[in-house]
Amino acid sequence: MKITFVIISILIGIICVLTVWLQYFYIQSLYLKTSVGSATPFPIFEDMVASEMIKNVVDRYNKSETYILGISNLLNNAVSKGSTTFRNHSLVTHTEVQHLLKAALAFKLSGKVDKAMKLLEHVASIAPQNPDLLNQYGEYIEHTHNDIVAADVLYYKALTYSPNHKGALLNRKRSANLVDKFDLELFKLIDKKRDLLQEKQKTNTFYKAMKRKAYYLHIYHTVAIEGNTLTLDQLVSLLDTGQAVEGKSLLEHNEVLGVELAMNYVKLLTRCATISADEILAIHRRVLGHVDPIGSGMLRGEQVFVGSHVPPAPEYVPALLEDYTTWLNSEEAQSLHPVRYAALAHFKLVDIHPFTDGNGRTSRLIMNLVLLRTGFPPILIFKYQREKYHESLNLADKGDVRPFVRFIAQCMENSLNFYLSNMEYRTGITHIFHKVPSID
Structure with missing residues (x-):
């Protein structure tokens, strides 16, 4: 036997x-x-997905918050997480909320901005789904902090709970146009930085060193977002030497090896004219091949639940995946700005959730495949951005995909800044690690 x-x-x-x-x-x-x-465009940054021979080094990263990611994080966390801070929001009456909102408005009008903010945060923690609170919170942020992007998110949230809320409808009609203009300017800035990177790539002697740094960071952060606890040093050691890391599980080792294998496969796909369902399955097979050799590359056969998101029933998944690849290869999709196209490719696939596990890693690889095929470098999503990443995905699931597209666009700008700054000089791996203690 x-x-x-x-x-x-x-x-x-x-x-x-x-x-x-x-x-x-x-x-x-x-x-x-x-x-x-x-007719497929030459993938200018194709070699930024390193091959098996590229091993070594990692980077530094400026974690300074930007206009988009600044106060928005605080607001979204307050609204989405605060319900456990004080008491059950189901016990809070509408009258209580109105009294608190009036008090916050009085503080604001009297110039006591900090007190108004604290009171609004308190109301958000006990009544996170109250449309009046969300609308007033948005107005406060818009007028006090001049943050139309964060305000627009709050107006939209108010409308998800009360579609006919007059104040939120008026505010969203106005803010949506302003945010669209803001997003357009962000895309223009990204295009300029992409063009600058292309020019520097031709003659810069530090380009190879920079792409090796990016290679390790891609693997490190894409598994860290999913909960892998290997440090950057340990991951580099594993990939360089093939030696197991003491104290880490076999699962965590295999997650790293799977993403590395999938990244090398993605490099092969950059010049293919289309992306098929079979190729998506092949990417997933590599992502989870070491973790689940039997289930990897197979569509799920059971219903799954992802937080508040309920993906389609398993019997609909094959047809939905075919529809997805039809859209992915369509003129409609390819006529979008590449960053918007890549963000939607990510969201649409993770929304279908075709696999039992590994959907996020596979979706991020598809996103970067789209970018490489359209002349952009791959995006780095850092693990400290995990909450913002999931929050924007949740908003997209509720019907407003713009915050997620904006988040991905901001990640692209940050990635371009990283690529450009790391082509200015050469550093050793030890020096780099000392520069980024907060990344681990």
Whole structure:
């Protein structure tokens, strides 16, 4: 019986190896066909997804908050998390909320801005779904902090709980147009920085060192967002030496190895004319291949629940994935600004949630594949941005995808800043680690 089991295990292993090799040569043949006489644009930053031979180094990163990510984090956290801070918001009456809002307004009118802010935060913690609170909170942020972006998010939240709220309707009609203009300016800024990076790439002697740093950071942060506890030093050691890290689970080791394998596969796909459902499954197979060899690359066969989001029933997933790839390869999608296109590609796939596990990692890889194919470098989403990342995804799930697109655009600008700043000089890996203690 034991001998039979061993033989079967060996045969399964051989089949898996042969499958990987066949997929490799299949992709290579696609690569050759599409790279000759194809209308597909040359992926300028293709080699920023490092190959197996690129091992070493990591970076520093300026964590200064920006206009978009500044006070918005505080507000979203106050609204989404505060319900456990004081008492059950179901016990708070509408009259109590109105009294507190009037008191906050009185503080504001009398010039006691800090007290007004604290009182609004208190109301948000005990009544996070109250539309009057959300609308007034938005007005306060807009007029006191001049943050139309954060205010627009709050107006939208108010309308999700009360679609006919007059104040929120008027405010959202006005703020939406202003935010659209703001987003347009952000895309223009991103385009300028992308063009500058392309120019620097041609002659800069530090380009190779920079892309190696980015390579390790991509793997580190994409698994850290999912809860992996390997430090940056440990991850680099694992990938450089192949030696296990003491005190870390086999699962965490395999998560890192899976993302590395998937990133190398994504590099092969950058010149393919289209992205198919089979290729998405192949990416997932590599992401989870070391963790779940049997379930990796397979669509889920059960209903899953992701926080407040309820993905489609499993029987609808195959058709939805085909619809997704049809959109992904459509002129409609490809006519969008590449960053918007990539953000929507991420959201639409994670919304379907086609797999039992690994949906976030696969969606982020698809997002970066889209960017590489459209002449942009890959995006770095740092693990300290995890809450903002999930918050903006939740808003998209409720119907407003703009905060998520804006978040991804801001991550792209930050990534471009990182690429540009790290092409200015060469640093050693020890020096880099000392510069980024907060990243771990």
